[in-house]
Amino acid sequence: MEELRSERHPARAEIRKRVLALLLVFAAGVACGAVGYHVPVHRIAGISPADGQQNGTQTPPVRPTTPGGLCGAESNVIQVARAVGPAVVTIVNMQRPSGSSELRRAGFGSGFIVRSDGLILTNHHVVAGADRVDVVTLGDDPIPARVLGADPRIDIAVLQVERRNLPVVPIGSSDRLQVGQQAIAIGNSLGFERTVTVGVLSALDRAIPGAGTPLRDLIQTDAAIHPGNSGGPLLDSCGRAIGVNTAAVRGPAGTGGIGFAVPINTAMRAVDDVTRHGRIIVPWMGISYAEISENLARAYDLPVEEGVIVSAVAANSPAARAGLRSGDIIVSLDGAPLTSAGRLQELIREADVGQRVQLGILRDGRRQTLTLVLEEMPREQTVGG
Numbered sequence: 001m002e003e004l005r006s007e008r009h010p011a012r013a014e015i016r017k018r019v020l021a022l023l024l025v026f027a028a029g030v031a032c033g034a035v036g037y038h039v040p041v042h043r044i045a046g047i048s049p050a051d052g053q054q055n056g057t058q059t060p061p062v063r064p065t066t067p068g069g070l071c072g073a074e075s076n077v078i079q080v081a082r083a084v085g086p087a088v089v090t091i092v093n094m095q096r097p098s099g100s101s102e103l104r105r106a107g108f109g110s111g112f113i114v115r116s117d118g119l120i121l122t123n124h125h126v127v128a129g130a131d132r133v134d135v136v137t138l139g140d141d142p143i144p145a146r147v148l149g150a151d152p153r154i155d156i157a158v159l160q161v162e163r164r165n166l167p168v169v170p171i172g173s174s175d176r177l178q179v180g181q182q183a184i185a186i187g188n189s190l191g192f193e194r195t196v197t198v199g200v201l202s203a204l205d206r207a208i209p210g211a212g213t214p215l216r217d218l219i220q221t222d223a224a225i226h227p228g229n230s231g232g233p234l235l236d237s238c239g240r241a242i243g244v245n246t247a248a249v250r251g252p253a254g255t256g257g258i259g260f261a262v263p264i265n266t267a268m269r270a271v272d273d274v275t276r277h278g279r280i281i282v283p284w285m286g287i288s289y290a291e292i293s294e295n296l297a298r299a300y301d302l303p304v305e306e307g308v309i310v311s312a313v314a315a316n317s318p319a320a321r322a323g324l325r326s327g328d329i330i331v332s333l334d335g336a337p338l339t340s341a342g343r344l345q346e347l348i349r350e351a352d353v354g355q356r357v358q359l360g361i362l363r364d365g366r367r368q369t370l371t372l373v374l375e376e377m378p379r380e381q382t383v384g385g
Helices: 002-008 010-031 041-045 074-087 264-277 294-300 318-322 341-350
Strands: 088-095 104-115 119-122 132-136 143-151 156-160 182-189 192-208 215-221 233-235 241-250 257-263 287-291 308-313 329-333 356-363 366-373
Touching: 074 088, 074 104, 074 182, 074 192, 074 233, 088 119, 088 182, 104 182, 104 241, 119 264, 143 264, 156 264, 182 215, 182 241, 192 257, 192 287, 192 341, 215 241, 241 264, 257 264, 264 341, 287 341, 308 318, 318 366, 329 341
Parallel strands: none
Antiparallel strands: 088 104, 088 132, 104 119, 119 156, 132 143, 143 156, 182 192, 182 233, 192 215, 215 257, 233 241, 241 257, 287 308, 308 329, 329 356, 356 366
């Protein structure tokens, strides 16, 4: 039957032969394409090289906004790193081993210059036990530093080097921070000078245990904090110091860690104490507490949506003597509303040891006023604030 149809329609048979021949030629071309004729993709698509490429670099989907050809927030981080980096220093802890007269490096950390006449902030644990502290500024040899004051209760140390006209880190405020805002850490991470890491503020008013005295009211960040970062600045997106990097808590292998920083206002209060009184003074109430938020108030049916709720009271503390109890809600201090835990910290930090303060509290739904006399925080205590 097939032969009969071919005889009846010779034109169709001829067409089929030609099509078959073309297919064979095309198949041969595909098989030899690696060494045969190549049709550029841009010609098939009707796009000229200038439309998608220029000088060998593809045009990005977002238009660059900086001379360096960058498009996003990294240009801001670059500016901060360039401006602040020269004011970040290396702190070297030199100690004399038992039975030896030779000083050796026992450890190192970071610090940053807060006054052009050589005043430097770092951590207490960076300089603890040192027989000599050396500071290495950008492009300089080690400079011996004096420890003007150091306190493990807030893990802050204030140093002085004999230099003038030094670059400084601009100081911000830690009392108005917001969870989610950008955080930039600069320090000598693992010994690599002026390493920059970027993240956000993950939480505020954190506490972590320490040797005897837990550190409280800390800033938590996911900006990487490694050994050697301690004492370096935690910065906001404008390059202002909002904290002093102090610790990192590591999870299981491969899970990274969480960084913490001492609020800059706490650190600058220490600078003021050292210059005025020759030592660091930490006013103390003797409570642990949590900030009340709208969600917390709703979840626990609290009578207010602002203030702090007392979770623990230290024995023989100013709070205990004032009659404060666990479960009390502090809503004001000397008539100033406590809109956040940061506000309580601010008011206590600005007060003096020995000062009487009036606490407005809610207990069992009733308002009361208690009088509390602030004391200096003991060197060893387990309940802070």
